[in-house]
Amino acid sequence: MLMAHAGEDANVSNIREELDEGALGRVQSLVRAFGLMDELAKSDSMTLSDLARTVSLPRSTAHRLLTTMEALRYVTFDRATNRWSIGVQAFTVGAVFAQTRDLGKLGRSIMRSLMAEVNHCVNIAVPEGRGICYVGQVAQNGFRPTAARPGAVLPLHTTASGKVLMAHWTRQEFDDYVAQAPLKGRTSRSIVDADRLRKELATIRDRGYAMDDEEYDAGLRCVAAMVHDRDGLPKGALSVSDRSSQLARTRLYELGPTLVMAAQQMSSEIAAQYF
Template identity: 25%
Template sequence: MTGQGRETTDGTVGRTLAVLDLVAAFGRPVRFAEILPVAGLPKATLYRFLQALTHQDMLAYDDDRQTYAPGMRLVRLAHAAWAQSSLAPLAQEVLDRLAVDLGQTVHLAQLDNGAVLYVDKRNAKLPVEMFAQSGKVGPAYCTGVGKAMLAHLPEDKLAAALSRQSYHAHTPNSLTSAEALRAELVRIRERGYALDDEEHETGIACIAAPILSGTGRVLGAISVTTTTATTSRAQLLALAGPVTQAAAQIAATADTWRFPEHKQA
């Protein structure tokens, strides 16, 4: 569905949630005067949406500082989503074991409207500062986990996801067109894993594998991330086996797992 079609069908609810996303994107408590220039809404409309979100505890308003921030209701919802909708609880043991065995940083991610949502992470023995953190949203076209998931989407969903990519050149190695990305996705499907060859951050490289259901549906992706200063390309490629095996283990768990049913007293 196009952005315009979605706005029409979602109406006020969609516009209100867009304001919630906007406040959260600041990454800090924010004043009304800061939100207004970027909201694209009349002053009275924006104020009404902010009031509604505050009354529903989706936003918290600080009277002293006159700022808005994500509310505690979102924290409760996030915990519920993490437990019921993310792969993180099912993948914990696999992530723990892979991180210990390899001594490298391990990421678990899922697709969210064409972007990468990092849902869990294990740090290396010697942690390295990088963009990817649990809860962060990143681009799909220039990350290992993103490309691993895109490569296995059906054509209609892939086309929609590709249309949402910015194709910004984060580094000289970034793919900057849908055509270049599609060619790379073909290679990823053939070999079973994806690489981030310093495409998102200079000096950071990773190898990633998709987590697929028994029917081939994309559930998520797992990656091992390291630095080009400490790991050669050959050493990175040697991790393809452990990464794809870990992805298969998570997929098997996800296929057989059923959310515990509530037992009536």
């Protein structure tokens, strides 16, 4: 809650109270809207009266929230039956979450097999804003966690997983990324020049896999390949990483083709899951 400061005049205090009430009202509307969607998710469809009664809202309030969500396609209204149901946008959001989660779960057998073959940590990551979020990891017993632990969000341009995703961007997407914020380095090996990074991404695109030779962490190396969704679009990155003392630079080139094949297999399994 916004508090009035000492010595503040009455007008300023009133404005603060109005802002506080406005913010609270918006949050309350959001909570009520999600409540309506939760109930619709439990049923094929509901009338306005039944829905309002179930969530303990006046019909007028429920109708206002529903029509707003209808405009955004989160709910839909059948005018022939006067019933409300979940809309296509809610399904789209849910499907994206399911696919993201499945990258860590669906591909786990592939990740285990890959780990047993290469004897290094295997990770799966998805884009998250200007970073890459690691959503799954398979490692041998005794492996010391690195920066690429599940839940961590690391910069795109200093990681193999991030760079392999960037390699599939359009020129405009790359230019927008560079324009939004400077390319900050993490180590002396980080690529912080836009032209040099652009050339690096072109090489990655032609080769099929990306490498992080101590670009994020001076003691860590990684190699990554693209995982595609059912439409063939970039979805995430499968990677192999380890301490530099355990993963020589020359070994990255050996692992690259193997990783590409594993990523293609994971892409096929994900595509099959959604057809």
